Amino acid sequence: MQKEHILSKNQKIIFDLIDKFGGPMKAYSILFNVQKKGIKAPLQVYRALDKLVEIGKIHKIESRNAFIACQNSSCQVSKATAFSICESCENVSEISNSKLSKYLSNFSDNSGMKYSKYNLEFFGLCKKCKSK
Amino acid sequence: MQKEHILSKNQKIIFDLIDKFGGPMKAYSILFNVQKKGIKAPLQVYRALDKLVEIGKIHKIESRNAFIACQNSSCQVSKATAFSICESCENVSEISNSKLSKYLSNFSDNSGMKYSKYNLEFFGLCKKCKSK
């Protein structure tokens, strides 16, 4: 189980927006959408995003510079993330596969490096886009 | 084996720089370093980078917005990439592990999605940084 975090005002506004939206959102799109709530500057958005990523409530989709709400409450807080991304419609979903996460969390090679975190992004065509 | 690509002038200048540098380079750092060779504008750099990524001569480290020469001539041209990244010294190396690549290339879940490409980034501390 995850530790519960009490979100601050800005953090809550921004998390609620991303969570409700359901898909990946870009920082400046978030900014535009929360301006009516009094959040006026990019930095206010980025600070909230940083914190939300840190506590695992959202994840950054690195290849898209976008942020998505965690769809997997049991994932190891931001330390082990995997996503599938449709290159046609840009739909993104978080992969929750215990075999995969176990395999990657235990991965080690002969580099002498100790891995404490990973991010995996799969690309392809989703069901809908495939059948077009 | 990979198909051989003949690089254009700008592509060759930029690939040679990245390859010689050995680690991840950022686009504007590349630009600065090739200005004496006549490449003056960001777009010239980005166009060469796009092409080099496309043909698998370099890869983009998404979490760092940086580009590194492919260290693994047998990797499936830009379709299956894995890196280890030291969060302390920012050293990056390409992971060449046939079991891992086989596992990920064959990965499928019940989403109905057909994966054609992936990128994996491991984070941790390298040997050197661990012992500090």
Place this chain on the structure above:
DNA sequence: CTTATAAATGTTATATTATTACATACTGTT
């Protein structure tokens, strides 16, 4: 060789993403 086509280049301007710096306010603890 000429024509056609695709790929690459040059140049300017601009869009998008993210951080620095500094001042202020809120929250919980001793």
Place this chain on the structure above:
DNA sequence: AACAGTATGTAATAATATAACATTTATAAG
């Protein structure tokens, strides 16, 4: 009350990436 840690507000700017348009070079076909 004093302190430490976290969060906020605001302005300016840095860093990353693309749009638009003109021109040139490479490749292949007729």
